[in-house]
Amino acid sequence: MQRRFPETFDQVKTASPFKRLGALLYDFMIVVALWMIIGFVAVAINHGQAQTSPLFHSLLFIITFCFFAFFWTRNGQTLGMLAWRLRVQTPEGEHLTLTQALIRFIVAGISIAPAGLGYLWMFFNKEKMAWHDLASKTCVVELPKPSKKTKAKKA
Structure with a gap:
């Protein structure tokens, strides 16, 4: 059984493609940092030699999926999406679900391959959905700005 978010769908609007690409850029920088850390460890383990094995590349793929799947299934927001108030x-x-996260992740990778056509699809699709949204039956929404009352309660 899937869990509902506390906000109802009519309280949020479809995210703009520009905000989605901004969040993607943030997340890309975080993923590259993760890859660098893993690469440093792999080189150290390999006595200073570059790691080029299929096992190493598979590890990078799995860790990248785990990063996105963790955030998508937990609260619907990666760190980049959190910064842009997207979910x-x-x-x-x-x-x-984990299955939706896997489909979304794999199709997002495929979306980049043909010159980013799967992502550019957002600009032409009426619902602003990319290929991976359509394939995983998900959508990206922009959350409303917190009200002043909400900010006062947190302070």
């Missing part, structure tokens, strides 16, 4: 969810306002 990935089902059209019904529910958390993603």
Whole structure:
């Protein structure tokens, strides 16, 4: 059974492609940092030699998936999405399942391959959905700005 987010779908709007690409850029920088840390450890373990084995590349792939799947299934927001007030969810306002996260991750990689056509699809699709949104039956929404009352409660 999927968990619903506390906000209803009518309180949020479809995220703009520009904000989505901004969040993607933030997340890309975090993923590259993760890859660098893993690469440093791999080189150290390999006595200073570059690591080029398929096992190493598979490890990078799995860790990258785990990064995105953790955030997408937990609260619907990666760190980049959090900064841009975006969230990935089902059209019904529910958390993603691990299967949806896997489909989204794999199709997002495929979307980049043909010159980013799968991502550019957002600019032409009426619902501003990319290929990986369509394939995983998910959508990215922009969350409303916190009200002054909400900010006062947190302080």
